[in-house]
Amino acid sequence: MQQDFGQQCLIAFSQVVPASCFAFYRVDEQLRARDFQLLRMDARTHRDYLAHYRDFDPLQPALCLDEQRPVVPLGDAMARQAGGARLVYQGFLARHGIHDVVEVIAHDRQRPVAGVSLLRTNSLAPFSAEELQRLHGLRGLLDLAVRRLPDAPAELDALAGLTPKEREIALLLREGLSNKDLARQLDLGLATVKTHMIHLFRKSGARSRTELVRRLFP
Structure with missing residues (x-):
């Protein structure tokens, strides 16, 4: 069920706001992303992220929670990031041709439980204000949907x-x-x-x- 749910979320998001690739994930009790499902993302990019850059990501769930909003653009998150970490993460993005990212976080009783990452490579323009508004609308539906997900196994x-x-x-x-x-x-x-x-x-x-x-x- 969780696999089907994640894939349906990715398909729905891809039909409303275009992006080069997408990722769906669950958020565990330590506010860490897990159980990733990918759409059109190069597996090497994902492995590189997990092995070397996850802890430098300004859009990881714990930091998005600090933003106190459910839709967080990369530029806003990076503005709050320390300079050294920002340079490391910018290097990762440049290496894989990624120039813009938006994170959409779903909550259940004010706790983040799932998220969708939308990534754009250099072939697409940065996310516009209108597209961010569309993502806010989708986020409300995602909040309702994740409440029907079974709890992740302990x-x-x-x-x-x-x-x-x-x-x-x-x-x-x-x-x-x-x-x-x-x-x-x-x-x-x-x-x-x-x-x-x-x-x-x-x-x-x-x-x-x-x-x-x-x-x-x-």
Whole structure:
């Protein structure tokens, strides 16, 4: 159901406000985006974001909550960002040809629970004031829709028996990170990551990364 819901959201947004690519995600209790679903986004761009740039993103859910509004343009978010982090994130955007982004955050009882990212590459003009108004209208419908979503599975139940570091690795594995990406993201040696992976395979009984993710997140 969640997969269908996310894809329908992406299709609806794409038909109202054009963009080069889109992402739908759930927001967990730590105000972190998870369970991404993508539309027309290069998988390499998404992996690069998760492995290196997520923490520099001025549009991540916790910072959008600070904005106290549900539709946040990239320019406004960057204006509040520290200079060093802003330069790092601008480098990521330039590397992947992205020049404008808008984040739409859906709330349930004033807590952010889901979001849609709209990204434009250099082939499209920046988002206009009229398009931002359309997104405000869609956001109201999204707020109503997410209240019908089932609660996300409790991660502590799904990851019972794992150490804190193994849980952290498991959550990143779900986003498709390679061992090298995991090492960079967690500031670990590649050999240490491989050791944690061996433990995860042993504890879960899985024989492949795909099966491992499926067993940890049923």
